[in-house]
Amino acid sequence: MSLNRLKPELSEILSRDDLKVDDRLTRVCELLQQNVDYYNWVGFYFADHNTRTLHLKSFAGEPTDHTVIPFGKGICGQVAESNSNFVVPDVQAQDNYIACSLHVKAEIVVPLFKDGKNIGQIDIDSHKSDPFSAEDEAFLEWVNKKVAEIL
Numbered sequence: 189m190s191l192n193r194l195k196p197e198l199s200e201i202l203s204r205d206d207l208k209v210d211d212r213l214t215r216v217c218e219l220l221q222q223n224v225d226y227y228n229w230v231g232f233y234f235a236d237h238n239t240r241t242l243h244l245k246s247f248a249g250e251p252t253d254h255t256v257i258p259f260g261k262g263i264c265g266q267v268a269e270s271n272s273n274f275v276v277p278d279v280q281a282q283d284n285y286i287a288c289s290l291h292v293k294a295e296i297v298v299p300l301f302k303d304g305k306n307i308g309q310i311d312i313d314s315h316k317s318d319p320f321s322a323e324d325e326a327f328l329e330w331v332n333k334k335v336a337e338i339l
């Protein structure tokens with residue numbers, strides 16, 4: 189199953205000028221969560237660089253209590269500072285991890301850059317152990333580039 193097959197529909201959603209950006213991002217989350225069996229929760233966090241916090245903007249999956257995350261805290265907060273992808277094959281092996289659900293076994297966070305600045309991230313939780321590969325990283329970098337174009 190290739191992730192790239194989802195690209196045409198993702199492009200179509202993001203180009204929908206009749207929808208607000210937040211609604212387009214929610215649809216992107218839903219498409220990913222519904223079509224990739226190991227993407228069980230998908231969300232976009234955006235950074236407030238003044239307060240050094242991340243804020244959940246759009247998501248698909250179970251609602252989470254963690255709608256605001258300080259920079260440096262959890263996998264998400266670490267990516268806000270590192271500017272690098274963070275692939276976690278086993279969340280239980282992480283000290284600096286914020287648990288959202290007992291079902292989550294793995295997580296991937298890919299930063300979202302606008303004009304070279306790390307302004308947010310896509311965060312995906314999986315109920316499968318070690319499901320993410322270089323293909324997911326490349327695909328999610330592509331998604332974030334497309335999202336940056338409409339921000």
Ligand code: SME
Pocket residue numbers: 229231252254257261262263264265284285286287288295311313
């Ligand atoms: N697990 C994340 C928190 C966000 S939830 O996955 C939705 C973290 O450690 O930063």
